[in-house]
Amino acid sequence: xxxxxxxxxxxxxxxxxxxxxxxxxxxxxxxxxxxxxxxxxxxxxxxxxxxxxxxxxxxxxxxxxxxxxxxxxxxxxxxxxxxxxxxxxxxxxxxxxxxxxxxxxxxxxxxxxxxxxxxxxxxxxxxxxxxxxxxxxxxxxxxxxxxxxxxxxxxxxxxxxxxxxxxxxxxxxxxxxxxxxxxxxxxxxxxxxxxxxxxxxxxxxxxxxxxxxxxxxxxxxxxxxxxxxxxxxxxxxxxxxxxxxxxxxxxxxxxxxxxxxxxxxxxxxxxxxxxxxxxxxxxxxxxxxxxxxxxxxxxxxxxxxxxxxxxxxxxxxxxxxxxxxxxxxxxxxxxxxxxxxxxxxxxxxxxxxxxxxxxxx
Amino acid sequence: xxxxxxxxxxxxxxxxxxxxxxxxxxxxxxxxxxxxxxxxxxxxxxxxxxxxxxxxxxxxxxxxxxxxxxxxxxxxxxxxxxxxxxxxxxxxxxxxxxxxxxxxxxxxxxxxxxxxxxxxxxxxxxxxxxxxxxxxxxxxxxxxxxxxxxxxxxxxxxxxxxxxxxxxxxxxxxxxxxxxxxxxxxxxxxxxxxxxxxxxxxxxxxxxxxxxxxxxxxxxxxxxxxxxxxxxxxxxxxxxxxxxxxxxxxxxxxxxxxxxxxxxxxxxxxxxxxxxxxxxxxxxxxxxxxxxxxxxxxxxxxxxxxxxxxxxxxxxxxxxxxxxxxxxxxxxxxxxxxxxxxxxxxxxxxxxxxxxxxxxx
Numbered sequence: 033x034x035x036x037x038x039x040x041x042x043x044x045x046x047x048x049x050x051x052x053x054x055x056x057x058x059x060x061x062x063x064x065x066x067x068x069x070x071x072x073x074x075x076x077x078x079x080x081x082x083x084x085x086x087x088x089x090x091x092x093x094x095x096x097x098x099x100x101x102x103x104x105x106x107x108x109x110x111x112x113x114x115x116x117x118x119x120x121x122x123x124x125x126x127x128x129x130x131x132x133x134x135x136x137x138x139x140x141x142x143x144x145x146x147x148x149x150x151x152x153x154x155x156x157x158x159x160x161x162x163x164x165x166x167x168x169x170x171x172x173x174x175x176x177x178x179x180x181x182x183x184x185x186x187x188x189x190x191x192x193x194x195x196x197x198x199x200x201x202x203x204x205x206x207x208x209x210x211x212x213x214x215x216x217x218x219x220x221x222x223x224x225x226x227x228x229x230x231x232x233x234x235x236x237x238x239x240x241x242x243x244x245x246x247x248x249x250x251x252x253x254x255x256x257x258x259x260x261x262x263x264x265x266x267x268x269x270x271x272x273x274x275x276x277x278x279x280x281x282x283x284x285x286x287x288x289x290x291x292x293x294x295x296x297x298x299x300x301x302x303x304x305x306x307x308x309x310x311x312x313x314x315x316x317x318x319x320x321x322x323x324x325x326x327x328x329x330x331x332x333x334x335x336x337x338x339x340x341x342x343x344x345x346x347x348x349x350x351x352x353x354x355x356x357x358x359x360x361x362x363x364x365x366x367x368x369x370x371x372x373x374x375x376x377x378x379x380x381x382x383x384x385x386x387x388x389x390x391x392x393x
Numbered sequence: 394x395x396x397x398x399x400x401x402x403x404x405x406x407x408x409x410x411x412x413x414x415x416x417x418x419x420x421x422x423x424x425x426x427x428x429x430x431x432x433x434x435x436x437x438x439x440x441x442x443x444x445x446x447x448x449x450x451x452x453x454x455x456x457x458x459x460x461x462x463x464x465x466x467x468x469x470x471x472x473x474x475x476x477x478x479x480x481x482x483x484x485x486x487x488x489x490x491x492x493x494x495x496x497x498x499x500x501x502x503x504x505x506x507x508x509x510x511x512x513x514x515x516x517x518x519x520x521x522x523x524x525x526x527x528x529x530x531x532x533x534x535x536x537x538x539x540x541x542x543x544x545x546x547x548x549x550x551x552x553x554x555x556x557x558x559x560x561x562x563x564x565x566x567x568x569x570x571x572x573x574x575x576x577x578x579x580x581x582x583x584x585x586x587x588x589x590x591x592x593x594x595x596x597x598x599x600x601x602x603x604x605x606x607x608x609x610x611x612x613x614x615x616x617x618x619x620x621x622x623x624x625x626x627x628x629x630x631x632x633x634x635x636x637x638x639x640x641x642x643x644x645x646x647x648x649x650x651x652x653x654x655x656x657x658x659x660x661x662x663x664x665x666x667x668x669x670x671x672x673x674x675x676x677x678x679x680x681x682x683x684x685x686x687x688x689x690x691x692x693x694x695x696x697x698x699x700x701x702x703x704x705x706x707x708x709x710x711x712x713x714x715x716x717x718x719x720x721x722x723x724x725x726x727x728x729x730x731x732x733x734x735x736x737x738x739x740x741x742x743x744x745x746x747x748x749x750x751x752x753x754x
Contacts, residue, residue: 112477116473120542120544123542151512151549152548153550176515181484187513189515190512190551268490350487
């Protein structure tokens with residue numbers, strides 16, 4: 033079974049293909065969308081050893097002079113310094129605008145390789161092959177790229193759409209439960225924003241094994257939902273903001289936790305805390321938080337953190353790039369399937385998070 | 394007299410305004426296109442002292458909380474390291490996606506500030522106020538941004554269109570003749586590509602003073618010509634390549650000269666050498682080189698360099714980002730107004746530049 037989602041943007045149309053075993057047919061798939069040219073397969077020290085050699089062989093068989101580029105695994109590779117090592121490698125291999133980059137790995141590789149593809153010679157061709165659940169359902173779709181500065185995550189980046197996203201759910205077999213669960217946090221988020229049958233589907237997941245067993249449909253529903261939002265608002269000037277549900281708090285504590293919280297774990301905490309808060313304020317329909325938290329809890333995701341509410345927490349929130357001119361647009365659910373924005377002036381954030389704000393509605 | 398050129402791109406439409414004294418009305422002009430929000434005026438240690446304080450005052454009067462950011466003058470500021478100091482300053486001033494950047498300076502400032510605007514939080518609003526002739530007629534229009542790596546000029550960059558370009562020809566009064574002439578090299582280039590009345594206009598320029606005296610019309614014709622090309626091919630996949638006339642050689646010797654040749658001087662040499670070569674090969678109409686070279690020579694531009702033909706020269710040419718899959722598309726003139734591309738395989742470059750290649754046509 034091949035599931036397919038089309039992302040039709042004003043400038044570009046591309047497909048997200050979801051198929052078990054797809055990683056063994058990348059050469060073939062790529063030759064349908066790219067003319068022969070050099071290809072750099074960018075991967076990391078965790079994912080590279082699993083797939084990179086095989087992928088390189090396939091690409092060569094399909095007529096692409098393919099080069100393997102590896103970076104160390106981990107968030108610290110999402111840096112300008114690593115980007116420069118990649119630019120240099122591309123220059124050394126005489127890569128030009130006729131050539132392309134394949135990102136083979138999780139979110140860090142996708143963001144980093146995407147940033148390099150979008151800026152090397154002002155942009156060369158780019159394909160995503162996400163191998164973590166988080167990247168498959170979220171970061172590989174939508175065209176966001178980034179490198180980190182030490183002052184903040186994703187402060188520097190571009191919007192740059194890939195030519196295709198190839199997703200092989202079989203790559204999840206080697207992923208530890210913790211990283212299955214963190215990817216699932218984004219799936220729960222999208223099902224909560226979407227409501228309807230997608231929300232019901234996440235209601236049927238009770239263990240990490242359920243996620244892997246139903247990976248294809250979960251990925252397909254997530255990608256289709258995200259694509260719909262991205263198509264409506266590619267550059268995040270309006271609707272796309274709803275995808276930040278749980279992310280304002282999440283980013284702040286993820287930064288504070290300095291690597292001990294995975295992104296999806298921080299988002300889980302952000303959603304749990306925020307939906308309780310909005311339910312207490314009476315803006316979220318009663319019982320919604322409980323259903324949401326149950327979904328997160330059943331797969332072992334964390335729901336709270338002592339990092340929330342510290343002065344560093346507020347400082348990080350104010351520096352968030354979703355801060356628009358002194359107001360932070362927080363995403364909440366009226367109920368599943370009905371997201372909304374609630375603007376909080378940054379000088380009232382502390383009051384708001386204390387639960388004691390009197391809300392203007 | 395205000396001259397105006399509209400740049401209508403699929404995603405964005407913006408205006409280039411050319412008006413003597415415009416720099417004294419920036420606050421007013423900006424308030425017609427931007428809602429009130431923070432503005433960072435990025436300038437350098439040469440241009441900043443001339444205009445920055447005045448511009449900041451005007452912007453504040455017009456309701457923009459304006460901040461002045463300065464970088465050292467010179468090509469070495471077109472670097473990632475300088476970009477990071479600007480990102481940090483924007484973070485410190487809590488700049489968000491609702492805020493904007495004004496580039497006040499020459500090509501280095503435009504490229505650098507444009508790169509920062511295009512990548513800070515994945516893109517914030519951006520206006521160009523070019524103060525050198527080179528930036529006014531060329532780099533401020535078309536949306537190219539860049540920072541340099543030590544391995545090459547403009548290897549890293551983006552395509553990112555400004556919201557407006559405000560050109561005040563009076564800023565040329567403080568520019569030394571050498572930099573008037575180098576900007577004029579790009580004007581001659583565009584008049585040669587354009588032909589017709591524009592080519593005739595450059596035929597009437599015999600001294601650097603003529604350039605300043607007729608700056609408005611020369612800038613307007615250049616911008617209008619460049620805009621037409623950029624509109625037809627924003628991302629440089631086809632027609633836009635003709636703007637590289639003289640640039641393949643030019644970039645290579647500019648890099649080798651390590652700052653002793655100005656960009657426009659290198660381009661002058663590139664055009665002179667290349668048009669002679671193509672005229673010798675019989676592809677350029679007889680007499681064209683002479684007319685072209687005369688225009689360059691009369692304002693004191695250099696026409697040749699011993700850097701051409703060294704092994705470093707060939708190495709740099711092959712690394713040029715206009716190298717497409719082992720072929721270099723050289724731009725030549727059949728005659729003024731009729732540019733064409735001639736692809737040279739990179740392994741025959743040396744033969745080609747020796748003048749001994751037998752051309753396939």
